[in-house]
Amino acid sequence: MMRPTHRHGRLRSIIPFIAAVALGPLAVIAAEEPALESGRDIYRAACASCHGSDGRGAPASLTTLDTAPPDFTDCDFANREPDGDWVGIAYEGGPSRGFSEFMPAFQGTLTVDQAQMAVDHIRTFCTDKRWPRGELNLPRALVTNKAYPEDEAVITTLIDVDDPGAVLNKFVWEQRFGPRSQWEVVVPFGWLETQDTIEDDGSTRWTSSMGDIAFAVKHAFHHNYEKGRIVSIAGEIIVPTGDEELGFGNGTTIFEPFIAYGQILPADFFFQAQVGGELTADKDKAPNAGFARCAFGWTTTSGQFGRAWSPMLEFTAGRPFTTNADIQYSAIPQMQVTLNKRQHIMFNLGARIPLNERDERKTQVIFYLLWDWFDGTLLEGW
Ligand code: HEC
Structure with missing residues (x-):
């Protein structure tokens, strides 16, 4: 990926990451005791362990594994991808778009609507409205x-x-x-x-x-x-x-x-x-x-x-x-x-x-x- 700004931080703990990959997205959600009513709840339960509750990427959890989660607060990166691409990645997993397998597929765990709600929450991390949306x-x-x-x-x-x-x-x-x-x-x-x-x-x-x-x-x-x-x-x-x-x-x-x-x-x-x-x-x-x-x-x-x-x-x-x-x-x-x-x-x-x-x-x-x-x-x- 040509996104140098996202490669930040060093690994503090890979345990949550290994758990996430080994047990799949279900385990990630179960571990967080879900109340999946809003995009924020879904994001917190399913995505935040890797992407961080602030969207910047969880405590640099993945850097030793070669692929860091992107920084969703970076408007330059976050605004150019249309919702359809992101919901697709969340639903079908990173490899479906040629991204890292460390980005899991939530198909079977979340509905497409819930994946969309999580993406809607991701959209709140960039607060600068000058950037035109990828759509x-x-x-x-x-x-x-x-x-x-x-x-x-x-x-x-x-x-x-x-x-x-x-x-x-x-x-x-x-x-x-x-x-x-x-x-x-x-x-x-x-x-x-x-x-x-x-x-x-x-x-x-x-x-x-x-x-x-x-x-x-x-x-x-x-x-x-x-x-x-x-x-x-x-x-x-x-x-x-x-x-x-x-x-x-x-x-x-x-x-x-x-x-x-x-x-x-x-x-x-x-x-x-x-x-x-x-x-x-x-x-x-x-x-x-x-x-x-x-x-x-x-x-x-x-x-x-x-x-x-x-x-x-x-x-x-x-x-x-x-x-x-x-x-x-x-x-x-x-x-x-x-x-x-x-x-x-x-x-x-x-x-x-x-x-x-x-x-x-x-x-x-x-x-x-x-x-x-x-x-x-x-x-x-x-
Ligand atoms: C197990 C860790 C993990 C979890 C859980 C996770 N992600 Fe990711 N995600 C990643 C990694 C790693 C990448 C970077 C992949 C790459 O650049 O190859 C990524 C990338 C992404 C991208 C960016 C794709 C792009 O255009 O660069 C989106 C969107 C995304 N994740 C959405 C989500 C959503 C929504 C959830 C929750 C429903 C979620 N992720 C849960 C690890 C995770």
């Missing part, structure tokens, strides 16, 4: 930006299957700072099929280059878990690092401000939207432009807490601010799926289908591989 971290669409500030690495690939061919990749590194902000770096690179001007016999060859690198900052200025919404403002600077001659860049600096909005809808549906503009330094190289994007989606899991599948339908509209330019519309049906047990590595596959100007614009295949790097390394949690 608002909606599945990432292929094109529409998320409003949620993230610790993610994403590599998106767009393939032009028609003549001339193109394979364009975009590597994005996103990192949170403070409760609601995030910076990111975008590095595009790819391969383009071009006419071979040396041979000049109509044959083509592939060239490769890096594109225009971009730097962005995003800030969630509004979020409300009860209302299920989050709104962010962001600004991106795209610098002309790409080889314009080869077709890998705009040849001018572009400033891209945008607003992103995420909304949880009933029955596991969600909606995301992004509206922004592109202001260019040199209008001869690239015109100013505006865009609007949105994504409707729905998430379902295999079994109660298993792999998450999120089909989405995205619509995009973009228009360069030049005379006679039309708005270009596209639809992008897609499916995101979590790949590993911890569900912090995801894949999304879709197709960008032009809805107008279909003679000049072709359908493209788009996919990404996403790594939520705060939740573990690439090799963890399988």
Whole structure:
């Protein structure tokens, strides 16, 4: 786990821990004489022996065993996980999500509702309300930006299957700072099929280059878990690092401000939207432009807490601010799926289908591989 702040304290007594693991959660509860009416009671009876009555991890009970319980008072850690993940861990045990077996399964001891009540109590340990809840971290669409500030690495690939061919990749590194902000770096690179001007016999060859690198900052200025919404403002600077001659860049600096909005809808549906503009330094190289994007989606899991599948339908509209330019519309049906047990590595596959100007614009295949790097390394949690 990449959570250095939780590895605190040294072992004082492993006896309660050994008892807990050996006898199972039932023994933990029985030993505490339960009055399991409130989340607090359930937490005290079933969880506090390891997690501590204050949520910081019981007297450092597990450190010699390699895995310490996390610090639930640490808002940076505690707010990003949605309830569903935590109830799943409590119900099915640590290994169900690729975590330590020292986190026992309470299935058969607690009902799902009771596990939820214990998690509700865990939520009271972080008292700083500035941190947006993990539920608002909606599945990432292929094109529409998320409003949620993230610790993610994403590599998106767009393939032009028609003549001339193109394979364009975009590597994005996103990192949170403070409760609601995030910076990111975008590095595009790819391969383009071009006419071979040396041979000049109509044959083509592939060239490769890096594109225009971009730097962005995003800030969630509004979020409300009860209302299920989050709104962010962001600004991106795209610098002309790409080889314009080869077709890998705009040849001018572009400033891209945008607003992103995420909304949880009933029955596991969600909606995301992004509206922004592109202001260019040199209008001869690239015109100013505006865009609007949105994504409707729905998430379902295999079994109660298993792999998450999120089909989405995205619509995009973009228009360069030049005379006679039309708005270009596209639809992008897609499916995101979590790949590993911890569900912090995801894949999304879709197709960008032009809805107008279909003679000049072709359908493209788009996919990404996403790594939520705060939740573990690439090799963890399988
Ligand atoms: C026997 C000790 C023990 C008991 C009892 C216990 N836990 Fe844990 N729990 C752990 C350990 C150890 C971890 C850290 C696992 C890891 O990081 O691999 C953990 C991690 C967790 C996590 C964090 C998962 C994440 O996202 O990092 C949650 C949530 C959790 N426990 C909930 C509960 C709840 C709710 C209860 C009571 C119903 C409970 N635990 C009882 C030992 C325990």
